[in-house]
Amino acid sequence: LNLCYQICLSSKPNFIIMLMDDMGWGDLGVFGDPNKETPNLDTMAAQGMLFPDFYSANPLCSPSRAALMSGRLPIRNGFYTTNAHARNAYTPQVIMGGIPDEEILLPEILKKAGYRNKIIGKWHLGQQPQYHPLKHGFDEWFGAPNCHFGPYNNKKTPNIPVYRNAEMIGRYYQDFVIDRKTGESNLTQIYIQEALTFIESQVTDKTPFFLYWAVDATHGPVYASKQFLGKSRRGLYGDAVSELDYGVGKILNKLIQLGVDKNTFVFFSSDNGAATYDKGHGGSNGPFLCGKETTFEGGMREPSIAWWPGRILPGQVSHQLGSLMDLYTTLASLSGQQIPTDRVVDGVDLSKVLFGNYEINRPLFYYRGNELMAVRLGQYKAHFWTWTNSIEEFKRGTDFCPGQIIENVTTHNQVNQTAQPLLFHLGRDPGEKYIIKPGSSEYKENIGPILTAVEDHKKNLIPGEPQLNWCDDAVMNWSPPGCEKLNQCYTAPPSKPTKCVWNH
Amino acid sequence: LNLCYQICLSSKPNFIIMLMDDMGWGDLGVFGDPNKETPNLDTMAAQGMLFPDFYSANPLCSPSRAALMSGRLPIRNGFYTTNAHARNAYTPQVIMGGIPDEEILLPEILKKAGYRNKIIGKWHLGQQPQYHPLKHGFDEWFGAPNCHFGPYNNKKTPNIPVYRNAEMIGRYYQDFVIDRKTGESNLTQIYIQEALTFIESQVTDKTPFFLYWAVDATHGPVYASKQFLGKSRRGLYGDAVSELDYGVGKILNKLIQLGVDKNTFVFFSSDNGAATYDKGHGGSNGPFLCGKETTFEGGMREPSIAWWPGRILPGQVSHQLGSLMDLYTTLASLSGQQIPTDRVVDGVDLSKVLFGNYEINRPLFYYRGNELMAVRLGQYKAHFWTWTNSIEEFKRGTDFCPGQIIENVTTHNQVNQTAQPLLFHLGRDPGEKYIIKPGSSEYKENIGPILTAVEDHKKNLIPGEPQLNWCDDAVMNWSPPGCEKLNQCYTAPPSKPTKCVWNH
């Protein structure tokens, strides 16, 4: 290993982050999906290191991705709102904000080390051109700035553009079809091919690369290619998972085939928990509570696997409390670069975890919008605020915790528990069902270190300028760069910024 | 494979059934426990065939075990009660009944084929001597007739005896200690050693053997040896699981070491779902609904693995709807014996599944006491009756479905749903959360075959004489065979049979 450490680092390793969209912890065979339909991911885990205690930085797409790219919590990088307390906000196409220039993104760091960076798939850090990937360190982009919602009529709302690099090359539902009735779309196949071609080019060029494979077939509207449709035991969602699993296999095999597997660090994860509110048509969070939008385990614990043949020993399990933000610091470190020292970076360097199976003691912070809702330290998690969604919305049929009701925990009003935080032991109680009695010695012994961690955290916290407060129909994707060539420029309405309304 | 089929069957294969007690589907790493503390079972699965869709015949110990041993549903073999509707019954030490002589048990069949049969651990098919293992085909027994409840004072209630073969050699809490405060007991170590010694003897004797390893450390009161206590991330229950996993590894390695692994079929499973009512101190049923005592998936779906190097290909997953009763028919078949033809046997021969990964289309019946509560066929499950427990008991704090409430499904009164059975698709909805609309085409297409299966089942159903109706303090383990030598004979009260009261 030490020998490899010297040799392997003499040439810069390649990096691939495979980030799924709304895929749940329980969606992989290796994480307990009863249908066991992810043979390639299960093999990836068997050849690498499984992380059952790995988290996103936020239970929603945009803030989670902004944190991954910046190494910093959304509260720092601005991906939150102050319009209302503890509300999740993201980047629909009416959003005015996006990733601030001041944030130093992972591809910007890697570029300094000579990497070529490509993002394939969903960006979601702002759809106005100044926020696009190529303005923030990426050399290539194939994908879209927003979710693949639609179809729209291009009158009241334009269809979302798909970009190749700095210019759009078409729009969803027009040029890149998703059949809303059948769920058929060949987008994942395109994303797989884009990845394979990029890897081949970089290997030919002998340039170290960073590929951010941000595929989104498991985000509603869920889609799969014809060859996968109807094949899963789980319905359309399972078809999408199967196709992504197939793609993972194709990419890993390509690395092996090109002989660069021993010089490529691949990390698989998801941006937030499964959308449990999708009435059984979304993914599974396994034994965990609730899902996307919430700061219960189902909202933020992610199915995570690290793979690097020859560097990471096969068949390992790490219970390291990890965060997607750690990839920022770890990849910087592995590329020989420094992370910024003029600001707090939340991600920690996982090198020792990956190569030595060390365990770093660190707290994890569960934010929802501008509020620190919960903190995990070791096996203990304390909730300072509890909330699922409003009772009004719940009664209208939106349920973030279908079939799950934990008294005083899955609350439908925002409950401030700070005076006596709700404490859980996630080892014996992963489902956050059994509140540890505040009078117990277990409570007394374990709440203290968490309170200290919170105090330290808040002491150093400088909230970023909130980016997700203002919305405007005029900033939608009416006339993105490149629209002229396609005759797809549409007329924006007059600008009329309003405070965004965030329900969750 | 065909060659092996000929050669391997020329000598009779050995059989080991490893039956856990109250271990849940989600307790194994390979089935998604986040703590991933079962390396030996995970390896067993990697070397063999995983069965994510395998069931016990009943959500409670005694009926489940009686069904395993007899190959027949409890409604046929008498392991049920008619004292009240749809009530689970079992064999506490006041029970008068037990396994009827008319039932032809698996060891009785194997004995005809020249096998030596041993049970290690919990019998639970009746504690009166006429019901003991050695009266029903076993050659050896080390273990107890009832659960390891206690300690008792030997005045109002005697402590449960531990037998070696036909005579007791001590009692729980007196001679075989379980520390109720710390959970310490070396019983699992004893059970492991018993297994290893038996295997060695049979290999030396060149006698084919059947070992029924019915360990019970995961049944309350949960226990573990000193070397495992406090080691698990999951608390005492996890300690018990870790020790059993260690035992599985020891046994499989012993087979390999003795060179009989390629001639030994090993099957690992559990007798019923995890005891979710144990307020977080029991096991996990993963993504499934409720647990022990119920006919929801959490009550009867079992963590199941088949292992036979050289015969069963490694790394396979079978979605065969399987039942513990199938082991009866399969082992009879593999030993070259016929199953009884004068009665209905519910178990099917899984040989083609194990060796050819075929899938047999068959319904599965979920009974609770004397009532057929639900039926699964393919991916669909229909509930004809729903019940968790009574609202009175629930209010007193016994919750079979902690944190889980599904409207009209987890009912606290017995609801007859027969007029319009509740239909679920377990592939996309393993948690039984989303009732398929009765008006939908999916409902109409899939309820029919289930109704037909029920009709066929009921047509051929001859209920056995119920064995679990009568209780009597006089039949407790006051003076079991062998008590004289130990000076542990206690005086039974006068016989006063009463109808047993079953709450669940």
Ligand SMILES: [Ca+2]
């Ligand atoms: Ca997402």
Ligand SMILES: [Ca+2]
């Ligand atoms: Ca049991």
